[in-house]
Amino acid sequence: MAPDLAHVQKQTFQVLEHLLNDDSEVGFRSGDIETDGPDDEFDAASIAEKLRKVADALNEDANFQAKLRELKVAVAQEALEKTLHSGVDTLVQSHVGQKAEVAPELQLIKATMALGLYLKQTCPGLRQQLQTTIGTFLNQRVGPWIQEQGGWERVAAASQQNTSL
Incomplete structure (x- = not known):
């Protein structure tokens, strides 16, 4: 039984x-x-x-080891993406990010850059993955808005005029 x-x-x-x-x-x-x-x-x-x-x-199998390396990269990438997405959203939604005079897209960009720089300092081995993740995140979340503003040059100028997050 x-x-x-x-x-x-x-x-x-x-x-x-x-x-x-x-x-x-x-x-x-x-x-x-x-x-x-x-x-x-x-x-x-x-x-x-x-x-x-x-x-x-x-x-001891070489094919298995190759798949494990791929899995480690995928897990690290997924964790990085989740951390970035949730971290940026938290920063933007925090009290500091609720400045009405700052466009929500600009708040998102500033929070992304702040978190990105922090992650770069604390996880230097993930620099390439971080660059890819942040680039994809920004293109998805604010790419059209950046285009509407006239490109990164104008967004950078606007961000310098309003330095508060």
Whole structure:
């Protein structure tokens, strides 16, 4: 008879505990695990060790390593985009950004630049990704407005006249 779902979920966490922690952090090894389900042969440490061997073999595969590098870049890019979008929106919506005399698009540009410079200083390794992310963000959010103003030269001149964010 198959174990119920709650029991399988509990076992999954036990296996992961052994797989992801050092043995000394787990505090118990094979044979020390109480099983209260129908499968008395369940051994989280043994299962974790088998899964570790499979993962180690995959980690030696060049194609797998290439995909992992792609995944890391994608995750970093997505995190950077989310951080930039939410950070800029928060800055623009803050009390400081509620200056009626400053166009909302200009507030957005100023907040984006401020956050971009901060991220550049704190995450220098992401400079190229940051440049791409900010460029895409600005083009999507205020590109048409910049065009309507006559281009970046006029936007820059307007931003100098009104330096408050």
